[in-house]
Amino acid sequence: MRDLEWDGCSNVRDLGGLGRMRPGAIVRMEAPTLLTASGWSAAWAYGIRTILDLRHVDERDPDQVPRSAGIAVVRVPQDPARDTAFYKHWSRLDNLASPLYFPALLAEYPQVIVAAARAIANAAPGGVVIHCASGKDRTGLLSLALLALAGAEPQEIIADYLRTFDRMKPRWDELGIRDQLTAVTEILTAHGTTVEASLTSTIESLAMPDFLLANGLRPDELDALRARLLTT
Template sequence: MGGRELNWDGCVNVRDLGGLGRIRPRAVVRMEAPTRLTAAGWAAAWAYGVRTVVDLRDAGEGEPDLVARPDGITTVRVPLDPVGTPFYEHWMGIDGLGSPLCYPAMLLEHPERIVSAVRAIANAAPGCVVFHCAGGKDRTGLLALVLLTLAGAAPEEIVADYLLTYPRMKQRYDELGSRDQLTLVTELLAARGTTIEASLTSTIASLPMPGFLLGNGLSGAELDALRARLTA
């Protein structure tokens, strides 16, 4: 992990993307929903430099925060799932939007959602930006894939980072009585003739950067701001 794993009390799936590709430390952090962060956990996030939290969940999704967020941390909600669309109904029936199988279709059919999340990071106030969904796996994983591809991370780095979430979130899924997620997703993709690794690698290879972002509404100035944030 090279120091990327962060210990913020109350959450188990927090890691800095710095060190992957050209991303610098303390630029962007991925995690599960920070609702279980304790006061000490939020203090650690503040001390790490976090000033913006980008929430990829739908409005009303999830539980309230355990404790109040520190003054000075701005939360920006950018729902990533296109709820109510044919895409959403189709993929909920296939994988519950819980695997990388749907990534190529999401990038093709709803790029504006992804670009909106990227824009929120590019336009955030100075400081570290945290982005998250519920478990920090797939909506978070797709946004991480886009940022890491832009920053020139190797496909194997992106795949390895995605896979880290499964063991870190296992305790949370066990608490819910859910089946082991890695086994579930592995079997789901195997039934369609692929693997997690192959699916992610194929998506990365087909994602032109920065053309994808610029072609779907990100301005040149926003791209410059994003690159400065990630790599300065």
């Protein structure tokens, strides 16, 4: 079972087992700020030694309890700056909260994905957590890219993206946030597509590892990334 139980957070899961992704290499989750002491202990016991925070700096809330000493935090925002035309356009269209914006970001800002891939390749030995706020879209797009590199099937990647809606629903309900799968479906329907079709189109257009190499990842960094993530 890829779902992990780390006290304080609900949307924690290992990408291992999808394609050739190695178990323990990449864990995706929502922001870990609500992890309890036992939650952090569980992360440490699982082998996590690096956290990639994919959010803008002004989104970062204080942790409920101190993080485990020895877990490094690397900040790699996955959204363009908020004063860019891209951010303003997509904030109006889908609030950067659906797969609709994924192809545009990959085309216009590939460097954010490459920066995250480089950070993973260069991380200290141990598992790497990737997270944004709810672990849905920024984390979802980076997960999609990493899983494409690992040769995961489109249906595996789509199922992993959709899993967040189930895992986060109790938290969203607690906060009084409307059903997010319904919200995302409405956005995509208004643009003549579906979650599945939108993600499939993105996956099929993303040639890996060519995308990474064409956008600045060095061959030695790609080798390090593959060695870290992939089973033989």
